[in-house]
Amino acid sequence: MKIIHYLVIVCLVLLSCARPSEMPGSRSGNPNILIIMADDMGFSDLGSYGGEISTPHIDRLAANGIRYTSFYNAGRCCPTRASLLTGLYPHQAGMGWMTAADLGTEGYTGEINNQCVTIGEVLGKSGYSTYMVGKWHVTADKNMGPEGPGDSWPLQRGFDRYYGPHNGGGSYFTTSGLTYGNERIQPSGDFYLTDALSDTAASFIRKHEPGRPFFMYLAYTAPHFPLHAKSEDIAKYTGKYRDGWDSLRSKRYQHMLELGLADASWVLTPPMPDVREWKNLDEAEQREFDRRMAVYAAQIDNMDRGIGRVMDALEDKGFLDHTVVMFLSDNGGTSEFISRGIRDPANIGSDESYESYRKPWATMSNTPFRFFKQWVHEGGISTPLIVHWPAGIKDKGLFRHQVGHVIDLLPTCLELAGGEYPEKYQGNPILPREGISLVHSFNSDETEERLLFWEHQATRAVRMGDWKLVANSTPDVKPYTGPWELYHIKSDRAESDDLSLRYPEKVREMDSIWNRWAIRCNVYPLDGRGWFERLEKGNQL
Numbered sequence: 001m002k003i004i005h006y007l008v009i010v011c012l013v014l015l016s017c018a019r020p021s022e023m024p025g026s027r028s029g030n031p032n033i034l035i036i037m038a039d040d041m042g043f044s045d046l047g048s049y050g051g052e053i054s055t056p057h058i059d060r061l062a063a064n065g066i067r068y069t070s071f072y073n074a075g076r077c078c079p080t081r082a083s084l085l086t087g088l089y090p091h092q093a094g095m096g097w098m099t100a101a102d103l104g105t106e107g108y109t110g111e112i113n114n115q116c117v118t119i120g121e122v123l124g125k126s127g128y129s130t131y132m133v134g135k136w137h138v139t140a141d142k143n144m145g146p147e148g149p150g151d152s153w154p155l156q157r158g159f160d161r162y163y164g165p166h167n168g169g170g171s172y173f174t175t176s177g178l179t180y181g182n183e184r185i186q187p188s189g190d191f192y193l194t195d196a197l198s199d200t201a202a203s204f205i206r207k208h209e210p211g212r213p214f215f216m217y218l219a220y221t222a223p224h225f226p227l228h229a230k231s232e233d234i235a236k237y238t239g240k241y242r243d244g245w246d247s248l249r250s251k252r253y254q255h256m257l258e259l260g261l262a263d264a265s266w267v268l269t270p271p272m273p274d275v276r277e278w279k280n281l282d283e284a285e286q287r288e289f290d291r292r293m294a295v296y297a298a299q300i301d302n303m304d305r306g307i308g309r310v311m312d313a314l315e316d317k318g319f320l321d322h323t324v325v326m327f328l329s330d331n332g333g334t335s336e337f338i339s340r341g342i343r344d345p346a347n348i349g350s351d352e353s354y355e356s357y358r359k360p361w362a363t364m365s366n367t368p369f370r371f372f373k374q375w376v377h378e379g380g381i382s383t384p385l386i387v388h389w390p391a392g393i394k395d396k397g398l399f400r401h402q403v404g405h406v407i408d409l410l411p412t413c414l415e416l417a418g419g420e421y422p423e424k425y426q427g428n429p430i431l432p433r434e435g436i437s438l439v440h441s442f443n444s445d446e447t448e449e450r451l452l453f454w455e456h457q458a459t460r461a462v463r464m465g466d467w468k469l470v471a472n473s474t475p476d477v478k479p480y481t482g483p484w485e486l487y488h489i490k491s492d493r494a495e496s497d498d499l500s501l502r503y504p505e506k507v508r509e510m511d512s513i514w515n516r517w518a519i520r521c522n523v524y525p526l527d528g529r530g531w532f533e534r535l536e537k538g539n540q541l
Helices: 001-015 056-061 078-087 118-126 193-207 231-237 244-259 283-316 359-365 404-415 504-520 533-539
Strands: 033-036 066-072 128-132 161-166 178-180 214-217 323-329 337-339 354-356 382-386 398-400 451-458 459-464 467-471 485-488
Touching: 033 283, 033 404, 056 193, 056 283, 056 323, 056 382, 078 214, 078 359, 078 404, 118 128, 118 404, 128 193, 178 354, 193 214, 231 283, 244 283, 244 359, 283 323, 283 359, 359 467, 359 485, 359 504, 451 504, 459 504, 467 504
Parallel strands: 033 214, 033 323, 066 398, 128 161, 128 214
Antiparallel strands: 066 382, 161 178, 323 382, 337 354, 451 459, 459 467, 467 485
């Protein structure tokens, strides 16, 4: 009896000294979670999604994981980030437009609100260490400065550690707004932002102590404009785009057909009327546009190598098999015409220039879809989604046809973590989450029908099963709403055959459904005005 009594005492002492994550009923068996997001990268840019850019590390995740063929974002930087973080539609979180202005209504405050919880907040309550590295962009511009207020900064919204810029973009070499924790810092030495983000993420992982799972959100700024890349990376791609966007877009489409990503029924629609044929450019123009695309490709190439270093850190720590890695982009390629600083084509890529890669290359990035970032046709809202989890996904290199949306990432993380979504947080009532968990699709290609919605700058869309209703805006002409177009999206993902006149009852049905959603989710009033007009209104409030 004395021996038994002694053993009981020893067991109790050992249990009392154990860390919480090692206690019976702990969640130490839950996987680590790493979400990686590119910025302004098109659907077909990755090698594993049909592109010619060298992305071996991301492609390795795809080859040893699964790829989703029908995953969506919210069409632009801030709205997508708000939805990813909260599991809500952007307007519900206050981010119906951008951080640049508070437009005076609940859906357009320019900053995530207190009616939502972030992934950092809910996973922190579930026993996770939470790290955020990269572009935040859900704090109002007026509150991004070192004086704050910092209520919506990463550390105040659930993250234990943070490194990156609060703002939406800028120089990769002399980055402004760079923040470590809550402290503003200045880049120094041979600084390049993409490398700094990759290396900091790897460092956070290497310093993480086993025994408690971690969640990391790694949000790159690449390949968002400006076109800034290292000279050696640019050299790797210089001359590789001299065949032009017409030929290379067709090659990407053929590669996507061979991979099984595209369906032969999807018509490769012609470029927009203002996109010139490559053969009609003179030699100087071809050389300049080759340079633009070479720098863009170099930005993605550098990001891919950085992701390789992050994967090395996971492997060196013994974390790789038990880490769920998800990779996506925040919106499609951008058609924005950006040109500042020194405009000599030879300087494109350097810190002296501030350029974008322009509409023709964005058309190629978004192959085979129509339109771009800021629109809610497929080219603006379609993104790769790669999920890699050696210990949890038995199917390697296969496609998943489950339709998904960035609102699904928080519910997916919650299921992986064994966490619960709160009705209240810090005394504030929390809106019910909108997304679903995708965990059921990790090892099955059985699909559930989805009802999904979009609105940005008065462009509107709803996907209901295999149908999609979508409309462009009429900028600066009230009520800003263009006519609805109707597509059978399963057989016409390229949105080439408008069926709205053939099925007017379907248009009316889906229009009514979209309108009810818009009322419920703080989407009204619609606003199709330009950037500076919105800023003027925001500054008057």
